[in-house]
Amino acid sequence: MRLAFSTNAYMRFPFDEAAGRIAALGYEGLELMADVPHAWPAGLLDGTKQAIVRSMQRHGLRFSNVNAFMMNAIADHRQPYWYPSFIEPDEGYRRVRIDHTRRSLDLCAELGAPHITTEPGGPIAPGQSRQEAIDLFVEVLKPLAEHAEQRGVLLLIEPEPGLLLETTDQYLEVAERVNAPSLGLNFDVGHAYCMAEDLPTQIAKLAHLTKHYHVEDIAASRVHHHLVPGTGAIDFRGVFEAIRETGYDGWVTVELYPFVDDPDVAARQAMEHLRPLVETPAGAG
Template structure:
Protein backbone atom coordinates (compact mmCIF):
# COMPACT_ATOMS: atom_id res chain seq x y z
CA UNK A 1 0.00 0.00 0.00
CA UNK A 2 1.03 3.57 -0.64
CA UNK A 3 -0.19 6.74 1.04
CA UNK A 4 -1.38 9.81 -0.84
CA UNK A 5 -2.93 13.09 0.23
CA UNK A 6 -5.84 14.89 -1.43
CA UNK A 7 -5.32 18.40 -2.71
CA UNK A 8 -8.83 19.31 -1.59
CA UNK A 9 -7.26 20.39 1.71
CA UNK A 10 -5.07 22.85 -0.24
CA UNK A 11 -7.79 24.97 -1.81
CA UNK A 12 -6.00 28.14 -0.73
CA UNK A 13 -2.87 27.20 -2.66
CA UNK A 14 -2.16 26.81 -6.38
CA UNK A 15 -1.64 23.23 -7.45
CA UNK A 16 2.11 23.55 -7.90
CA UNK A 17 2.60 24.72 -4.32
CA UNK A 18 0.21 22.07 -3.00
CA UNK A 19 2.26 19.39 -4.75
CA UNK A 20 5.51 20.81 -3.35
CA UNK A 21 4.10 20.78 0.18
CA UNK A 22 2.57 17.31 -0.03
CA UNK A 23 5.86 15.86 -1.33
CA UNK A 24 7.94 17.71 1.27
CA UNK A 25 5.83 16.21 4.06
CA UNK A 26 6.63 12.73 2.74
CA UNK A 27 3.69 11.43 0.70
CA UNK A 28 4.39 9.33 -2.39
CA UNK A 29 1.28 10.47 -4.25
CA UNK A 30 -1.57 12.91 -4.34
CA UNK A 31 -5.20 13.00 -5.32
CA UNK A 32 -5.87 15.77 -7.80
CA UNK A 33 -9.01 17.82 -7.23
CA UNK A 34 -10.80 18.21 -10.58
CA UNK A 35 -12.22 21.50 -9.38
CA UNK A 36 -11.20 25.07 -8.73
CA UNK A 37 -8.54 26.15 -8.00
CA UNK A 38 -6.52 23.13 -9.14
CA UNK A 39 -7.90 21.39 -12.22
CA UNK A 40 -11.46 22.32 -13.22
CA UNK A 41 -11.63 20.27 -16.44
CA UNK A 42 -13.97 22.56 -18.40
CA UNK A 43 -11.46 25.41 -18.33
CA UNK A 44 -8.13 23.65 -18.04
CA UNK A 45 -5.82 24.75 -20.87
CA UNK A 46 -2.68 23.01 -22.11
CA UNK A 47 -0.39 25.35 -20.16
CA UNK A 48 -1.84 24.53 -16.73
CA UNK A 49 -1.86 20.83 -17.65
CA UNK A 50 1.86 21.02 -18.40
CA UNK A 51 2.39 22.77 -15.07
CA UNK A 52 0.56 19.96 -13.26
CA UNK A 53 2.72 17.31 -14.95
CA UNK A 54 5.88 19.30 -14.24
CA UNK A 55 5.03 19.68 -10.54
CA UNK A 56 4.36 15.95 -10.25
CA UNK A 57 7.63 15.02 -12.00
CA UNK A 58 9.69 17.56 -10.08
CA UNK A 59 8.45 16.14 -6.77
CA UNK A 60 8.54 12.46 -7.74
CA UNK A 61 4.80 12.18 -7.06
CA UNK A 62 2.22 9.92 -8.65
CA UNK A 63 -1.52 10.38 -8.99
CA UNK A 64 -3.52 8.22 -6.61
CA UNK A 65 -6.84 9.43 -7.99
CA UNK A 66 -8.67 12.33 -9.61
CA UNK A 67 -11.41 13.64 -7.32
CA UNK A 68 -14.41 14.65 -9.45
CA UNK A 69 -16.86 14.59 -6.52
CA UNK A 70 -16.57 18.25 -5.57
CA UNK A 71 -17.94 20.98 -7.86
CA UNK A 72 -17.05 24.20 -6.06
CA UNK A 73 -16.76 25.86 -9.47
CA UNK A 74 -20.55 25.66 -9.85
CA UNK A 75 -21.09 27.10 -6.34
CA UNK A 76 -24.57 25.65 -5.89
CA UNK A 77 -26.20 27.39 -2.94
CA UNK A 78 -27.44 24.09 -1.49
CA UNK A 79 -24.11 22.28 -1.14
CA UNK A 80 -21.07 22.76 -3.39
CA UNK A 81 -19.94 19.14 -3.07
CA UNK A 82 -23.24 17.35 -3.74
CA UNK A 83 -24.88 19.55 -6.38
CA UNK A 84 -25.54 19.35 -9.18
CA UNK A 85 -26.03 15.61 -8.72
CA UNK A 86 -26.56 12.66 -11.04
CA UNK A 87 -30.22 12.46 -10.00
CA UNK A 88 -31.25 16.11 -10.24
CA UNK A 89 -34.90 16.31 -11.36
CA UNK A 90 -33.94 19.01 -13.88
CA UNK A 91 -32.39 17.26 -16.88
CA UNK A 92 -30.34 20.26 -17.94
CA UNK A 93 -28.80 20.70 -14.51
CA UNK A 94 -28.19 16.95 -14.24
CA UNK A 95 -26.29 17.25 -17.50
CA UNK A 96 -23.80 19.61 -15.84
CA UNK A 97 -22.71 16.81 -13.50
CA UNK A 98 -22.63 14.26 -16.32
CA UNK A 99 -20.54 16.47 -18.60
CA UNK A 100 -18.16 17.31 -15.76
CA UNK A 101 -17.65 13.61 -15.10
CA UNK A 102 -16.90 12.90 -18.75
CA UNK A 103 -14.36 15.72 -18.80
CA UNK A 104 -12.79 14.46 -15.58
CA UNK A 105 -12.44 10.99 -17.12
CA UNK A 106 -10.73 12.57 -20.14
CA UNK A 107 -8.38 14.52 -17.88
CA UNK A 108 -7.65 11.40 -15.84
CA UNK A 109 -6.59 9.53 -18.98
CA UNK A 110 -4.57 12.47 -20.29
CA UNK A 111 -2.60 12.81 -17.05
CA UNK A 112 -2.06 9.08 -16.64
CA UNK A 113 -4.06 8.75 -13.42
CA UNK A 114 -5.77 5.40 -12.72
CA UNK A 115 -9.33 6.53 -11.96
CA UNK A 116 -11.70 9.25 -10.85
CA UNK A 117 -14.01 9.24 -7.85
CA UNK A 118 -17.49 10.73 -7.92
CA UNK A 119 -20.62 11.01 -5.84
CA UNK A 120 -23.04 8.11 -5.25
CA UNK A 121 -26.09 9.66 -6.89
CA UNK A 122 -26.63 12.75 -4.80
CA UNK A 123 -29.48 13.55 -2.39
CA UNK A 124 -32.93 12.15 -3.18
CA UNK A 125 -35.12 15.06 -4.25
CA UNK A 126 -38.51 15.84 -2.67
CA UNK A 127 -41.17 13.71 -4.35
CA UNK A 128 -38.56 11.36 -5.85
CA UNK A 129 -38.78 7.73 -4.74
CA UNK A 130 -35.62 5.83 -3.94
CA UNK A 131 -36.30 3.37 -6.76
CA UNK A 132 -36.77 6.20 -9.25
CA UNK A 133 -33.48 7.68 -8.11
CA UNK A 134 -31.66 4.34 -8.40
CA UNK A 135 -33.07 3.76 -11.90
CA UNK A 136 -31.99 7.22 -13.00
CA UNK A 137 -28.52 6.80 -11.50
CA UNK A 138 -28.01 3.48 -13.32
CA UNK A 139 -29.19 5.03 -16.58
CA UNK A 140 -26.69 7.86 -16.18
CA UNK A 141 -23.81 5.60 -15.14
CA UNK A 142 -23.90 3.16 -18.03
CA UNK A 143 -22.63 5.55 -20.74
CA UNK A 144 -20.16 7.09 -18.29
CA UNK A 145 -18.74 3.65 -17.52
CA UNK A 146 -18.48 3.02 -21.26
CA UNK A 147 -16.62 6.32 -21.64
CA UNK A 148 -14.24 5.34 -18.83
CA UNK A 149 -13.57 2.01 -20.53
CA UNK A 150 -12.91 3.75 -23.84
CA UNK A 151 -10.40 6.04 -22.13
CA UNK A 152 -8.68 3.18 -20.29
CA UNK A 153 -9.48 4.46 -16.78
CA UNK A 154 -11.94 3.59 -14.01
CA UNK A 155 -15.01 5.38 -12.69
CA UNK A 156 -15.27 4.91 -8.92
CA UNK A 157 -18.39 5.54 -6.86
CA UNK A 158 -18.00 6.76 -3.27
CA UNK A 159 -20.91 6.02 -0.90
CA UNK A 160 -21.55 8.89 1.50
CA UNK A 161 -23.98 9.56 4.37
CA UNK A 162 -26.97 11.60 3.23
CA UNK A 163 -26.75 10.63 -0.44
CA UNK A 164 -28.46 7.98 -2.55
CA UNK A 165 -25.90 5.28 -1.79
CA UNK A 166 -24.90 5.66 1.83
CA UNK A 167 -23.35 2.27 2.56
CA UNK A 168 -20.89 0.02 0.79
CA UNK A 169 -23.56 -2.69 0.50
CA UNK A 170 -25.85 -0.28 -1.36
CA UNK A 171 -23.17 0.07 -4.02
CA UNK A 172 -23.64 -3.60 -4.95
CA UNK A 173 -27.08 -3.15 -6.48
CA UNK A 174 -25.90 -0.35 -8.75
CA UNK A 175 -22.69 -2.14 -9.73
CA UNK A 176 -24.62 -5.28 -10.65
CA UNK A 177 -27.08 -3.36 -12.83
CA UNK A 178 -24.42 -1.31 -14.61
CA UNK A 179 -22.35 -4.43 -15.18
CA UNK A 180 -19.17 -2.71 -16.34
CA UNK A 181 -15.59 -3.66 -15.39
CA UNK A 182 -14.77 0.05 -15.66
CA UNK A 183 -16.99 0.80 -12.64
CA UNK A 184 -15.53 0.35 -9.18
CA UNK A 185 -15.88 1.28 -5.52
CA UNK A 186 -14.02 4.00 -3.69
CA UNK A 187 -14.21 2.68 -0.12
CA UNK A 188 -14.26 5.68 2.20
CA UNK A 189 -13.44 4.31 5.64
CA UNK A 190 -14.82 7.32 7.53
CA UNK A 191 -18.10 7.28 5.62
CA UNK A 192 -18.56 3.57 6.31
CA UNK A 193 -17.87 4.16 10.00
CA UNK A 194 -20.46 6.97 10.10
CA UNK A 195 -23.05 4.48 8.79
CA UNK A 196 -22.25 1.97 11.52
CA UNK A 197 -20.60 -0.54 9.20
CA UNK A 198 -18.31 -3.26 10.54
CA UNK A 199 -15.15 -2.05 8.83
CA UNK A 200 -13.10 -5.29 8.69
CA UNK A 201 -16.14 -7.25 7.51
CA UNK A 202 -17.06 -4.77 4.79
CA UNK A 203 -13.47 -4.28 3.66
CA UNK A 204 -13.19 -8.03 3.11
CA UNK A 205 -16.64 -8.31 1.51
CA UNK A 206 -16.18 -5.43 -0.95
CA UNK A 207 -12.53 -6.19 -1.74
CA UNK A 208 -13.27 -7.62 -5.23
CA UNK A 209 -14.89 -4.30 -6.21
CA UNK A 210 -12.71 -1.82 -4.29
CA UNK A 211 -10.17 0.04 -6.40
CA UNK A 212 -9.15 2.82 -4.00
CA UNK A 213 -9.54 3.87 -0.36
CA UNK A 214 -10.15 7.21 1.30
CA UNK A 215 -9.28 7.52 4.98
CA UNK A 216 -10.08 10.09 7.62
CA UNK A 217 -11.03 9.81 11.28
CA UNK A 218 -14.52 10.28 12.71
CA UNK A 219 -15.66 11.24 16.21
CA UNK A 220 -17.41 8.81 18.54
CA UNK A 221 -20.73 10.45 17.61
CA UNK A 222 -20.31 9.08 14.05
CA UNK A 223 -21.25 12.51 12.72
CA UNK A 224 -19.88 12.97 9.20
CA UNK A 225 -17.01 15.37 9.78
CA UNK A 226 -13.51 14.48 8.62
CA UNK A 227 -10.87 14.45 11.35
CA UNK A 228 -7.13 13.83 11.27
CA UNK A 229 -6.41 10.11 11.78
CA UNK A 230 -5.66 9.55 15.44
CA UNK A 231 -7.96 12.30 16.70
CA UNK A 232 -11.21 10.32 16.38
CA UNK A 233 -12.17 6.79 17.35
CA UNK A 234 -11.58 4.68 14.23
CA UNK A 235 -9.20 1.78 14.89
CA UNK A 236 -6.80 2.28 11.98
CA UNK A 237 -4.64 -0.64 13.05
CA UNK A 238 -7.66 -2.87 12.51
CA UNK A 239 -8.53 -1.09 9.26
CA UNK A 240 -5.10 -1.48 7.67
CA UNK A 241 -4.81 -5.07 8.83
CA UNK A 242 -8.13 -5.77 7.10
CA UNK A 243 -7.04 -4.00 3.90
CA UNK A 244 -3.73 -5.84 3.91
CA UNK A 245 -5.61 -9.11 4.38
CA UNK A 246 -7.41 -8.59 1.05
CA UNK A 247 -4.12 -8.39 -0.83
CA UNK A 248 -4.75 -4.79 -1.83
CA UNK A 249 -1.52 -3.05 -2.76
CA UNK A 250 -2.75 0.23 -4.22
CA UNK A 251 -3.29 3.78 -3.03
CA UNK A 252 -4.84 4.88 0.24
CA UNK A 253 -5.61 8.60 0.07
CA UNK A 254 -5.99 10.76 3.15
CA UNK A 255 -8.87 13.20 2.62
CA UNK A 256 -8.97 16.12 5.02
CA UNK A 257 -10.74 18.93 3.16
CA UNK A 258 -11.99 20.67 6.36
CA UNK A 259 -8.38 21.57 7.24
CA UNK A 260 -7.82 24.36 4.72
CA UNK A 261 -6.53 26.68 7.46
CA UNK A 262 -3.45 24.51 8.05
CA UNK A 263 -3.31 21.60 5.61
CA UNK A 264 0.39 20.99 6.23
CA UNK A 265 -0.15 20.23 9.91
CA UNK A 266 -3.09 17.92 9.14
CA UNK A 267 -1.17 16.11 6.40
CA UNK A 268 1.90 15.68 8.59
CA UNK A 269 -0.06 14.39 11.59
CA UNK A 270 -1.96 11.94 9.39
CA UNK A 271 1.24 10.61 7.87
CA UNK A 272 2.83 10.18 11.29
CA UNK A 273 -0.18 8.13 12.39
CA UNK A 274 -0.66 6.02 9.27
CA UNK A 275 2.82 5.41 7.84
CA UNK A 276 3.75 2.81 10.50
CA UNK A 277 0.54 0.92 9.70
CA UNK A 278 1.33 0.84 5.99
CA UNK A 279 4.96 -0.09 6.61
CA UNK A 280 3.88 -3.00 8.80
CA UNK A 281 3.50 -5.10 5.66
CA UNK A 282 7.23 -5.26 5.08
CA UNK A 283 7.78 -6.49 8.63
CA UNK A 284 5.59 -9.57 8.27
Protein backbone atom coordinates in the same frame (compact mmCIF):
# COMPACT_ATOMS: atom_id res chain seq x y z
CA MET B 1 0.03 0.08 0.12
CA ARG B 2 1.06 3.65 -0.57
CA LEU B 3 -0.12 6.84 1.11
CA ALA B 4 -1.38 9.84 -0.83
CA PHE B 5 -2.94 13.13 0.20
CA SER B 6 -5.81 14.99 -1.45
CA THR B 7 -5.34 18.50 -2.71
CA ASN B 8 -8.85 19.40 -1.54
CA ALA B 9 -7.22 20.45 1.75
CA TYR B 10 -4.97 22.84 -0.20
CA MET B 11 -7.61 24.95 -1.92
CA ARG B 12 -5.85 28.13 -0.78
CA PHE B 13 -2.61 27.18 -2.55
CA PRO B 14 -1.73 26.96 -6.24
CA PHE B 15 -1.25 23.41 -7.42
CA ASP B 16 2.54 23.43 -7.63
CA GLU B 17 2.90 24.69 -4.08
CA ALA B 18 0.37 22.17 -2.82
CA ALA B 19 2.25 19.35 -4.56
CA GLY B 20 5.56 20.50 -3.08
CA ARG B 21 4.15 20.63 0.43
CA ILE B 22 2.54 17.19 0.12
CA ALA B 23 5.77 15.67 -1.18
CA ALA B 24 7.84 17.33 1.56
CA LEU B 25 5.67 15.64 4.17
CA GLY B 26 6.56 12.21 2.84
CA TYR B 27 3.55 11.27 0.74
CA GLU B 28 4.25 9.26 -2.40
CA GLY B 29 1.05 10.24 -4.15
CA LEU B 30 -1.43 13.03 -4.62
CA GLU B 31 -5.15 13.08 -5.32
CA LEU B 32 -5.86 15.85 -7.81
CA MET B 33 -9.02 17.87 -7.26
CA ALA B 34 -10.80 18.26 -10.61
CA ASP B 35 -12.21 21.51 -9.33
CA VAL B 36 -11.23 25.07 -8.62
CA PRO B 37 -8.54 26.19 -8.03
CA HIS B 38 -6.43 23.28 -9.26
CA ALA B 39 -7.90 21.52 -12.29
CA TRP B 40 -11.49 22.40 -13.16
CA PRO B 41 -11.76 20.41 -16.40
CA ALA B 42 -14.05 22.77 -18.31
CA GLY B 43 -11.71 25.05 -20.24
CA LEU B 44 -8.53 23.67 -18.67
CA LEU B 45 -5.78 24.66 -21.07
CA ASP B 46 -3.19 22.22 -22.38
CA GLY B 47 -0.44 24.37 -20.89
CA THR B 48 -1.98 24.04 -17.43
CA LYS B 49 -2.27 20.27 -17.82
CA GLN B 50 1.36 20.06 -18.85
CA ALA B 51 2.37 22.21 -15.88
CA ILE B 52 0.54 19.81 -13.54
CA VAL B 53 2.41 16.84 -15.01
CA ARG B 54 5.77 18.64 -14.75
CA SER B 55 5.02 19.58 -11.16
CA MET B 56 4.24 15.96 -10.27
CA GLN B 57 7.49 14.82 -11.87
CA ARG B 58 9.53 17.54 -10.19
CA HIS B 59 8.20 16.63 -6.76
CA GLY B 60 8.46 12.87 -7.30
CA LEU B 61 4.72 12.28 -6.91
CA ARG B 62 2.25 9.97 -8.61
CA PHE B 63 -1.49 10.41 -9.04
CA SER B 64 -3.50 8.29 -6.64
CA ASN B 65 -6.82 9.52 -7.99
CA VAL B 66 -8.67 12.40 -9.61
CA ASN B 67 -11.39 13.72 -7.31
CA ALA B 68 -14.40 14.59 -9.47
CA PHE B 69 -16.85 14.44 -6.55
CA MET B 70 -16.42 18.04 -5.43
CA MET B 71 -17.83 20.83 -7.60
CA ASN B 72 -16.99 24.00 -5.71
CA ALA B 73 -16.83 25.76 -9.07
CA ILE B 74 -20.62 25.51 -9.34
CA ALA B 75 -21.17 26.68 -5.73
CA ASP B 76 -24.78 25.49 -5.54
CA HIS B 77 -26.66 27.28 -2.77
CA ARG B 78 -27.86 23.99 -1.25
CA GLN B 79 -24.36 22.69 -0.54
CA PRO B 80 -21.05 23.76 -2.07
CA TYR B 81 -19.95 20.48 -3.68
CA TRP B 82 -22.63 17.77 -3.68
CA TYR B 83 -24.65 19.53 -6.35
CA PRO B 84 -25.54 19.20 -9.10
CA SER B 85 -25.96 15.45 -8.68
CA PHE B 86 -26.55 12.56 -11.05
CA ILE B 87 -30.20 12.37 -9.97
CA GLU B 88 -31.24 16.01 -10.32
CA PRO B 89 -34.89 16.18 -11.43
CA ASP B 90 -33.95 18.96 -13.87
CA GLU B 91 -32.35 17.28 -16.90
CA GLY B 92 -30.33 20.35 -17.85
CA TYR B 93 -28.81 20.72 -14.41
CA ARG B 94 -28.18 16.97 -14.23
CA ARG B 95 -26.24 17.34 -17.47
CA VAL B 96 -23.81 19.70 -15.73
CA ARG B 97 -22.72 16.82 -13.44
CA ILE B 98 -22.64 14.34 -16.31
CA ASP B 99 -20.53 16.59 -18.52
CA HIS B 100 -18.17 17.36 -15.64
CA THR B 101 -17.69 13.64 -15.04
CA ARG B 102 -17.00 12.96 -18.70
CA ARG B 103 -14.44 15.79 -18.80
CA SER B 104 -12.86 14.48 -15.61
CA LEU B 105 -12.48 11.03 -17.16
CA ASP B 106 -10.79 12.65 -20.15
CA LEU B 107 -8.49 14.62 -17.86
CA CYS B 108 -7.69 11.49 -15.88
CA ALA B 109 -6.61 9.70 -19.06
CA GLU B 110 -4.58 12.65 -20.32
CA LEU B 111 -2.68 12.97 -17.05
CA GLY B 112 -2.05 9.23 -16.71
CA ALA B 113 -4.04 8.86 -13.49
CA PRO B 114 -5.75 5.51 -12.77
CA HIS B 115 -9.31 6.61 -11.99
CA ILE B 116 -11.70 9.29 -10.88
CA THR B 117 -14.01 9.26 -7.86
CA THR B 118 -17.48 10.72 -8.01
CA GLU B 119 -20.63 11.16 -5.96
CA PRO B 120 -23.07 8.30 -5.30
CA GLY B 121 -26.23 10.09 -6.43
CA GLY B 122 -27.11 13.23 -4.52
CA PRO B 123 -29.82 13.49 -1.90
CA ILE B 124 -33.18 12.18 -3.10
CA ALA B 125 -35.28 15.11 -4.27
CA PRO B 126 -38.71 15.89 -2.82
CA GLY B 127 -41.31 13.74 -4.55
CA GLN B 128 -38.65 11.38 -5.94
CA SER B 129 -38.83 7.77 -4.78
CA ARG B 130 -35.68 5.85 -3.96
CA GLN B 131 -36.35 3.40 -6.78
CA GLU B 132 -36.79 6.22 -9.28
CA ALA B 133 -33.51 7.72 -8.09
CA ILE B 134 -31.68 4.38 -8.41
CA ASP B 135 -33.09 3.80 -11.89
CA LEU B 136 -32.00 7.26 -13.00
CA PHE B 137 -28.54 6.82 -11.47
CA VAL B 138 -28.02 3.52 -13.31
CA GLU B 139 -29.21 5.06 -16.58
CA VAL B 140 -26.74 7.93 -16.20
CA LEU B 141 -23.81 5.74 -15.18
CA LYS B 142 -23.93 3.28 -18.07
CA PRO B 143 -22.65 5.65 -20.80
CA LEU B 144 -20.14 7.18 -18.39
CA ALA B 145 -18.76 3.73 -17.56
CA GLU B 146 -18.51 3.05 -21.29
CA HIS B 147 -16.62 6.32 -21.77
CA ALA B 148 -14.25 5.41 -18.93
CA GLU B 149 -13.53 2.06 -20.57
CA GLN B 150 -12.82 3.76 -23.90
CA ARG B 151 -10.37 6.09 -22.18
CA GLY B 152 -8.65 3.26 -20.29
CA VAL B 153 -9.49 4.58 -16.81
CA LEU B 154 -11.89 3.66 -14.02
CA LEU B 155 -14.99 5.41 -12.71
CA LEU B 156 -15.25 4.93 -8.94
CA ILE B 157 -18.38 5.58 -6.90
CA GLU B 158 -17.97 6.83 -3.33
CA PRO B 159 -20.88 6.07 -0.95
CA GLU B 160 -21.52 8.90 1.49
CA PRO B 161 -23.90 9.46 4.42
CA GLY B 162 -26.99 11.44 3.42
CA LEU B 163 -26.74 10.69 -0.31
CA LEU B 164 -28.43 8.05 -2.46
CA LEU B 165 -25.84 5.34 -1.81
CA GLU B 166 -24.85 5.66 1.83
CA THR B 167 -23.25 2.27 2.49
CA THR B 168 -20.82 0.00 0.71
CA ASP B 169 -23.53 -2.68 0.43
CA GLN B 170 -25.82 -0.23 -1.37
CA TYR B 171 -23.11 0.19 -4.00
CA LEU B 172 -23.58 -3.46 -4.95
CA GLU B 173 -27.09 -2.96 -6.32
CA VAL B 174 -25.94 -0.24 -8.71
CA ALA B 175 -22.75 -2.06 -9.71
CA GLU B 176 -24.66 -5.22 -10.62
CA ARG B 177 -27.10 -3.30 -12.80
CA VAL B 178 -24.47 -1.20 -14.58
CA ASN B 179 -22.33 -4.33 -15.02
CA ALA B 180 -19.26 -2.59 -16.43
CA PRO B 181 -15.61 -3.54 -15.84
CA SER B 182 -14.68 0.15 -15.68
CA LEU B 183 -16.95 0.80 -12.67
CA GLY B 184 -15.49 0.37 -9.20
CA LEU B 185 -15.83 1.33 -5.55
CA ASN B 186 -13.99 4.05 -3.72
CA PHE B 187 -14.16 2.71 -0.16
CA ASP B 188 -14.22 5.70 2.17
CA VAL B 189 -13.39 4.32 5.60
CA GLY B 190 -14.76 7.32 7.48
CA HIS B 191 -18.05 7.25 5.61
CA ALA B 192 -18.47 3.55 6.33
CA TYR B 193 -17.77 4.20 10.01
CA CYS B 194 -20.43 6.94 10.05
CA MET B 195 -22.95 4.37 8.81
CA ALA B 196 -21.92 1.91 11.58
CA GLU B 197 -20.56 -0.60 9.08
CA ASP B 198 -18.29 -3.35 10.40
CA LEU B 199 -15.11 -2.13 8.72
CA PRO B 200 -13.05 -5.38 8.57
CA THR B 201 -16.08 -7.31 7.35
CA GLN B 202 -16.98 -4.82 4.62
CA ILE B 203 -13.39 -4.36 3.54
CA ALA B 204 -13.14 -8.10 2.96
CA LYS B 205 -16.58 -8.36 1.34
CA LEU B 206 -16.03 -5.51 -1.14
CA ALA B 207 -12.35 -6.19 -1.82
CA HIS B 208 -12.98 -7.47 -5.35
CA LEU B 209 -14.69 -4.20 -6.26
CA THR B 210 -12.57 -1.72 -4.28
CA LYS B 211 -10.03 0.12 -6.42
CA HIS B 212 -9.07 2.93 -4.03
CA TYR B 213 -9.46 3.94 -0.38
CA HIS B 214 -10.13 7.27 1.26
CA VAL B 215 -9.27 7.60 4.94
CA GLU B 216 -10.12 10.18 7.56
CA ASP B 217 -11.05 9.81 11.21
CA ILE B 218 -14.55 10.26 12.63
CA ALA B 219 -15.68 11.02 16.18
CA ALA B 220 -17.31 8.31 18.30
CA SER B 221 -20.65 10.06 17.67
CA ARG B 222 -20.34 8.92 14.02
CA VAL B 223 -21.21 12.45 12.87
CA HIS B 224 -19.89 12.96 9.35
CA HIS B 225 -17.04 15.39 9.92
CA HIS B 226 -13.54 14.54 8.72
CA LEU B 227 -10.89 14.44 11.45
CA VAL B 228 -7.16 13.79 11.31
CA PRO B 229 -6.46 10.05 11.64
CA GLY B 230 -5.64 9.28 15.25
CA THR B 231 -7.87 12.00 16.70
CA GLY B 232 -11.20 10.18 16.36
CA ALA B 233 -12.63 6.75 17.14
CA ILE B 234 -11.65 4.62 14.11
CA ASP B 235 -9.32 1.67 14.78
CA PHE B 236 -6.89 2.28 11.94
CA ARG B 237 -4.62 -0.58 12.94
CA GLY B 238 -7.55 -2.94 12.41
CA VAL B 239 -8.51 -1.17 9.19
CA PHE B 240 -5.04 -1.50 7.64
CA GLU B 241 -4.71 -5.11 8.74
CA ALA B 242 -8.05 -5.85 7.07
CA ILE B 243 -6.98 -4.08 3.86
CA ARG B 244 -3.63 -5.87 3.83
CA GLU B 245 -5.34 -9.25 4.23
CA THR B 246 -7.24 -8.65 0.98
CA GLY B 247 -3.95 -8.36 -0.90
CA TYR B 248 -4.60 -4.73 -1.84
CA ASP B 249 -1.37 -2.91 -2.69
CA GLY B 250 -2.71 0.31 -4.18
CA TRP B 251 -3.30 3.85 -2.98
CA VAL B 252 -4.80 4.95 0.30
CA THR B 253 -5.57 8.67 0.07
CA VAL B 254 -5.98 10.86 3.15
CA GLU B 255 -8.88 13.27 2.61
CA LEU B 256 -8.99 16.19 5.04
CA TYR B 257 -10.76 19.00 3.19
CA PRO B 258 -12.02 20.71 6.40
CA PHE B 259 -8.42 21.62 7.26
CA VAL B 260 -7.86 24.34 4.68
CA ASP B 261 -6.67 26.76 7.38
CA ASP B 262 -3.55 24.68 8.07
CA PRO B 263 -3.34 21.64 5.79
CA ASP B 264 0.35 21.04 6.48
CA VAL B 265 -0.27 20.33 10.17
CA ALA B 266 -3.16 17.99 9.39
CA ALA B 267 -1.21 16.19 6.66
CA ARG B 268 1.83 15.78 8.92
CA GLN B 269 -0.21 14.41 11.82
CA ALA B 270 -1.98 11.98 9.50
CA MET B 271 1.33 10.77 8.10
CA GLU B 272 2.78 10.26 11.57
CA HIS B 273 -0.22 8.16 12.59
CA LEU B 274 -0.67 6.14 9.41
CA ARG B 275 2.84 5.46 8.14
CA PRO B 276 3.66 2.87 10.86
CA LEU B 277 0.39 1.07 10.09
CA VAL B 278 1.08 0.97 6.37
CA GLU B 279 4.60 -0.33 6.95
CA THR B 280 3.74 -2.84 9.72
CA PRO B 281 2.87 -6.38 8.54
CA ALA B 282 -0.45 -7.82 9.68
CA GLY B 283 -0.30 -9.17 13.22
CA ALA B 284 2.93 -7.37 14.07
CA GLY B 285 3.26 -4.91 16.92
